[in-house]
Amino acid sequence: MAGSRKDIQLTELKGMISQLNTTIKMLNDTIARQQAENENLKAELAWFRRKLFASSSERRTDDIAGQLCFFEAEPEEEPPAELISPEVVPLPKKSRKKKPTLEEQFKDIPTRQVMADTLTEEEKRCPLCGSEMTAIGTEVIRSEMVYTPPKLERIEYIATTYACPVCKDTEEPQFIKDNGTPALIPGSYVSESLLSHVIYQKYGLYLPLYRQEQDFLQLNAPISRTSMAHWIISASLEYMSPMYDYFHRELLKRRFLMMDETPIQVLKEDGRRPQSKSYFWLIRTGEDGGNPIILYNYTPTRAGENARQFLKGIEPGFYLMADGYQGYNKVKETKRCCCYAHIRRYLLEAIPKGQQKDYSNPAVQGVLYCNKLFEYERSYKEKGLSYKQIGKQRLKDQKPVIEGFLAWVKEVKPGSNGKLKKAITYIKNREDFLMTYLEDGRCSLSNNLSENSIRPVTVGRKNWLFSDTPEGADANSLCLTMVEMAKAYELNLYEYLKFLLEHRPSKDMSDEELENLSPWNENVKARCSNKKEKGACILES
Numbered sequence: 001m002a003g004s005r006k007d008i009q010l011t012e013l014k015g016m017i018s019q020l021n022t023t024i025k026m027l028n029d030t031i032a033r034q035q036a037e038n039e040n041l042k043a044e045l046a047w048f049r050r051k052l053f054a055s056s057s058e059r060r061t062d063d064i065a066g067q068l069c070f071f072e073a074e075p076e077e078e079p080p081a082e083l084i085s086p087e088v089v090p091l092p093k094k095s096r097k098k099k100p101t102l103e104e105q106f107k108d109i110p111t112r113q114v115m116a117d118t119l120t121e122e123e124k125r126c127p128l129c130g131s132e133m134t135a136i137g138t139e140v141i142r143s144e145m146v147y148t149p150p151k152l153e154r155i156e157y158i159a160t161t162y163a164c165p166v167c168k169d170t171e172e173p174q175f176i177k178d179n180g181t182p183a184l185i186p187g188s189y190v191s192e193s194l195l196s197h198v199i200y201q202k203y204g205l206y207l208p209l210y211r212q213e214q215d216f217l218q219l220n221a222p223i224s225r226t227s228m229a230h231w232i233i234s235a236s237l238e239y240m241s242p243m244y245d246y247f248h249r250e251l252l253k254r255r256f257l258m259m260d261e262t263p264i265q266v267l268k269e270d271g272r273r274p275q276s277k278s279y280f281w282l283i284r285t286g287e288d289g290g291n292p293i294i295l296y297n298y299t300p301t302r303a304g305e306n307a308r309q310f311l312k313g314i315e316p317g318f319y320l321m322a323d324g325y326q327g328y329n330k331v332k333e334t335k336r337c338c339c340y341a342h343i344r345r346y347l348l349e350a351i352p353k354g355q356q357k358d359y360s361n362p363a364v365q366g367v368l369y370c371n372k373l374f375e376y377e378r379s380y381k382e383k384g385l386s387y388k389q390i391g392k393q394r395l396k397d398q399k400p401v402i403e404g405f406l407a408w409v410k411e412v413k414p415g416s417n418g419k420l421k422k423a424i425t426y427i428k429n430r431e432d433f434l435m436t437y438l439e440d441g442r443c444s445l446s447n448n449l450s451e452n453s454i455r456p457v458t459v460g461r462k463n464w465l466f467s468d469t470p471e472g473a474d475a476n477s478l479c480l481t482m483v484e485m486a487k488a489y490e491l492n493l494y495e496y497l498k499f500l501l502e503h504r505p506s507k508d509m510s511d512e513e514l515e516n517l518s519p520w521n522e523n524v525k526a527r528c529s530n531k532k533e534k535g536a537c538i539l540e541s
Contacts, residue, residue, distance in 0.1 A: 102143055108530070109145075116141065152221050155191075184501060185238075190231045192501035196494050198228050203456075203476075203483040204493040206463045233471050235501065236478040242505040244295070244478050246514040247485070251293045252314045256286035256442050258321040259307060259328065260450040262457050265466035266473045269300050277302070280477065282454040283310060286321060288442040289387070291520040292488040294453050296477040298470070304330030319440065321447050324426060338433035341446035344370035346423035350414075362412045363420050369405040373398055377445050391441030402434055456480060486528070489519040495528040 115138075124133050157180050164174040184192055201207040209225035216223040251257070263277040281297040299306040304327025316333035323342055347370065350363035358364055376397050380390050409427050414420040427434075437443035457480065467473040486496040496519060503517055515521060519528075 106145070113140075150219070152194075152216075152219050184504075185231060185234050188227075188231065188234075190227075192498050195231050195235055196498035196501055199232060199479050199483070199497050200494045202232070202464075203460065203479045206456075206460050208463050229468075229472065232479065233475045236475040237471070239501060239504050239506075240478040240482055242507050242509060243500065243514060243517060244481055245507075246505075246511060246518070247293050247295055247481065249511065250291075251283065251285060251295060252311070254285050254288065254290060254293070255315075255318045256288040256321075256440075256444075257311075257318060257334075258282075258284050258286050258444070258447055258450040260323065260447065260454045261302060261325070262454050263302075264298070264457070264461055264473065266298075266300070266468075266470060267466055268469045272300065276300075278473065279306075280454075280457045280473075281306065281310065282450055282457070284450060284453050286319070286442065287444050287449070292485075294481065294484045294488055296457065296480045296484075298473040298477045300470070302327060304328060307331055319436070319443050321444050321450070323447060324430060335436055335439070336433045337436045337443055338430045339447035340370050340373055341448050341451075343423070343427055343430075344374075346419070346426050350417055350419035350423050352417075362414065363417070363423070365408065366405075366412070366423065369401060369408065372401050373445060376401075385441075387441035389441070391438075394438050394441065399435070399438060402438075406431065406434070453484060456484060485519050489525065490530050491519055491525065491528040492530045496524070499524065499528055 125131065126133055159177050159179055161175055161177045167174045184190055184195065198209075198212060201212050202209065209228045212228065213223065213225045260282045261279050262282075264280050265274070265276075266278045267274040269276065269278065278298065278300050279302045281299065282294070283297065284294045285292055297306075297310055302325075304325075307328055308330040311331055311333075314333065318334055319337055320328065320331060320334040321337040321339060322328045323339055328336070344367055347363050347366040351361060351367070352363075355361050356364065359368070376393070380393060385393065409424060409431075412420075412424060414424055437445060460476075460480070464476075467476060482497060482500065483493055486493050500517060505514060505517055516523070518524065
């Protein structure tokens with residue numbers, strides 16, 4: 001009996017030990033998972049801090065200019081697959097910019113000279129003999145910038161009525177009245193210059209209409225924001241829409257395009273809540289050497305069908321640079337290019353804080369592959385290579401880099417780094433597009449041009465906040481297009497807007513007539529350029 005009881009106790013103890021071991025294992029596994037989660041949370045927190053407080057520039061600094069240290073790093077136990085050999089790509093030499101002189105800085109500002117005349121008649125006498133001194137020369141002693149406040153002027157147009165002196169005493173006297181040029185907007189007092197100023201302030205300087213309303217009150221002009229909104233909608237749909245349609249037709253003739261999109265808010269869309277997201281699309285030409293065309297398009301949704309409809313009619317086989325949004329897959333007639341700036345950004349975000357120079361870190365390794373591609377692109381531009389030469393050099397220089405990059409992607413192990421997992425997934429989902437840009441030297445390596453062009457929308461919506469109606473959103477897209485087109489050709493924004501409103505483009509105009517109003521037209525450049533020659537100095541006593 002005693003032996004059997006000991007056997008039972010021993011069996012029970014063994015069972016308890018087994019349960020404790022199982023419990024300990026489960027606790028260890030739980031602790032390991034929590035530690036991994038803590039590391040991910042720390043990485044997320046560091047990423048958010050960088051987003052909020054750190055510099056937004058993605059430009060890197062290497063220990064040795066032009067040399068990718070990663071390709072010289074000591075190999076790990078499991079080195080990345082098929083690393084390419086190191087190659088120095090010379091970077092541009094940094095030169096300190098010389099501070100411009102006052103004449104160079106303000107060379108386009110009209111200059112007026114004023115004679116200094118502060119000496120009294122007594123001070124102009126010789127201190128030795130008392131004789132009156134005579135002027136023997138002049139010199140510029142100082143320069144200052146003078147601000148002239150803006151002003152509003154009300155103009156009344158007087159109509160003259162003409163009568164026939166021969167028929168005036170007959171039963172059918174004849175009269176003709178000169179009614180002048182019709183108003184820009186029927187029944188409104190707004191002029192081309194006033195409306196151009198309002199549009200420039202809102203879309204060029206991102207100044208909301210309610211602030212412009214306050215500014216006009218300082219000029220004793222009670223112009224309401226409601227009136228200004230009505231002017232913008234009416235004039236843009238009437239006069240800017242024909243120019244926009246012409247730009248659209250010209251864009252569909254091109255073979256290298258870029259796209260991006262960003263959300264906006266429109267309050268009064270049929271069947272939708274005011275909080276629903278609407279979208280602005282940016283469609284522009286790429287780096288093909290032709291006239292830049294930049295268009296914005298408002299749609300209530302982000303559906304890829306919107307992109308397909310906007311590009312309807314373009315000849316199949318064109319190249320489209322866009323980000324990873326799946327909606328662009330609706331555009332079937334295109335050859336998709338992949339943005340390496342997006343890939344690089346995902347990899348940068350996966351680098352833990354303080355490990356930017358740790359070349360054993362997989363995320364750092366991935367970034368260096370992308371850096372090598374961008375350095376090659378910079379070197380081609382510095383050398384002034386033609387598009388044909390760029391295409392050949394890319395096949396020679398960059399194709400091996402991408403092949404090594406793809407081999408690295410297949411072998412890399414993200415581990416517990418959630419952001420690196422996200423980056424690797426992003427790259428693998430775009431594997432079919434990674435080499436498309438190698439087909440033609442006019443293709444771009446990144447979608448940075450689009451991101452720069454979509455930025456005015458993101459800056460503007462922080463000030464405008466929302467559009468009240470779809471008509472207002474359409475007007476925003478039209479006005480933004482005209483302003484950004486003028487910027488692309490370095491035109492004076494106000495002068496070009498006034499030029500368009502003075503010539504009043506219409507749907508009845510031919511493309512030849514509309515071309516004469518386009519910002520790339522040489523006559524338009526001469527009239528609206530920001531770089532006009534400085535006028536002669538005016539001397540005032």
